Amino acid sequence: MGGPGTESAIIDRIYEAAFLPDEWPKALGAISALSGSAAGTIFLFGDDMPVRGRSEEIVRPLFDEFVASDAWKVSDSVQRTYTLRPSEFIVVDDLMSAEEIERDPVRRKLRAFGIGRHICAVVPMPTGELVTFVFQRWLKDGACDPASLALLNSFRPHLARAGLIAARLGLERAHEAVAALEAIGLPAAIMTGAGRVLAANRFLEAMSDIFLSASHGGLAIAHAPANALLQEAITGNRADAVVRSFPVPASQGQRAMVVHVLPLRRTARDLFSGAELLVAATVPSPGAFVPSAGILMGLFDLTPAEARLATNLNAGQSLGVAAAASGITVKSARTYLERIFRKTGTHQQSELVALLKTVHPFPAH
Structure with a gap:
């Protein structure tokens, strides 16, 4: 360590x-x-x-x-x-x-x-x-x-x-696993390092169309690309470079959301009886809102340059115009765009823009 x-x-x-x-x-x-x-x-x-x-x-x-x-x-x-x-x-x-x-x-x-x-x-x-x-x-x-x-x-x-x-949590201490999950006010579950769910709160349990039970007590996401990122984050828990924040796009009446995988380290593990992972979801409200670069960085681990490019693309600009507005070459923009695709679980520009338009501040539960 x-x-x-x-x-x-x-x-x-x-x-x-x-x-x-x-x-x-x-x-x-x-x-x-x-x-x-x-x-x-x-x-x-x-x-x-x-x-x-x-x-x-x-x-x-x-x-x-x-x-x-x-x-x-x-x-x-x-x-x-x-x-x-x-x-x-x-x-x-x-x-x-x-x-x-x-x-x-x-x-x-x-x-x-x-x-x-x-x-x-x-x-x-x-x-x-x-x-x-x-x-x-x-x-x-x-x-x-x-x-x-x-x-x-x-x-x-x-x-x-x-x-x-x-x-x-309002910077207040969480005392007990179930109470902590409820206090977070987000759909959440705690898991072992092997990916077995130890406890989930009522917000996550109410989203059974999105979060699925998997073999050996595991957790899966109905959207396959997002599930691949979730499983990668679980198996790569100790790798600091692993992507820990990724989107689940809206489909067939399901709400779009961003899933965050947080490692429970040091004495924080004691709050959750030795669990090693917390999976939490932020649920955006749909709309045409253009999220700021700061929000995109916070949600998806984008670098400042990647977030600026994504924001410009989401505003309706072509890649060339977005590159110029971001102060980079088109070649660099393509490189950044590939990284953005990887971090957001998308594969093409139209899919990325559709996803980002769902990222909006959401109300507390």
Whole structure:
């Protein structure tokens, strides 16, 4: 598995924190140590709820003051990030003038503490919440180097999936398997590493036309291409490169959805009696809505370039026009499109566009 600072061990910690929010400081701390950051924080923003989150202990007093006050509402840094919603980790300071940073009340307090630049990524949840990950640099360490930024972005798909569960649980601790599955509010099942279903909640059981019982207590999906991706994710549980988020397109009255396969790591397994996998489905509402690149990245593990191309194609552009709008060559666009097909379980452009038009924020159960 490797030591506590290795990338695979950090990924384990991220998935553990999805169900055990008290573990977020350790997961964020491991990422900070590897990326040369001062501290990391996860925030959950929603229109009708107070700001919630978890932070590393070193900045806990500043974090507590931040979430307890309305200072973030007048912070240029926070509002700029909230408006732009960067789908990959970026240096927020690069988007602001020196004057804006100087007058920002939140940044003034952080500078007094010795913290300078902010690196941030926003993961829009299909439910409407914004899960925001922030890593900060010590003033003495100066700018964030490209390698550290790339490292943070390598964790982004795992943070996005863990953030989905954290948002649905409201960053509260899940105590017991059935209660946890119900609290998630999504169709879900827990499984052994061999793919045997240990428990499923009522939301998933009500979708018996989509989720099928398989031999030896397994789980299958009626749509064959999606089922192939599910079985690959189950058998490749320990392979960090395996595709863990994929669509099930609408057909014959079935609703379109996106299935996520999350590994249960470390003490998170204790919540589910030693299970190794959680399968959860997000159920979009059909419509002509064009999803943002950020939502596509969060749902399907697309890179920023792939998500931009998919968004442009979904807006009705031809491959050539979409390539130009994305700032890439047609040859590169074809390469990206093949990767998009693989990650979304589609095989042609028309099928991809039809799928993406179903991806819309969905209501909570």
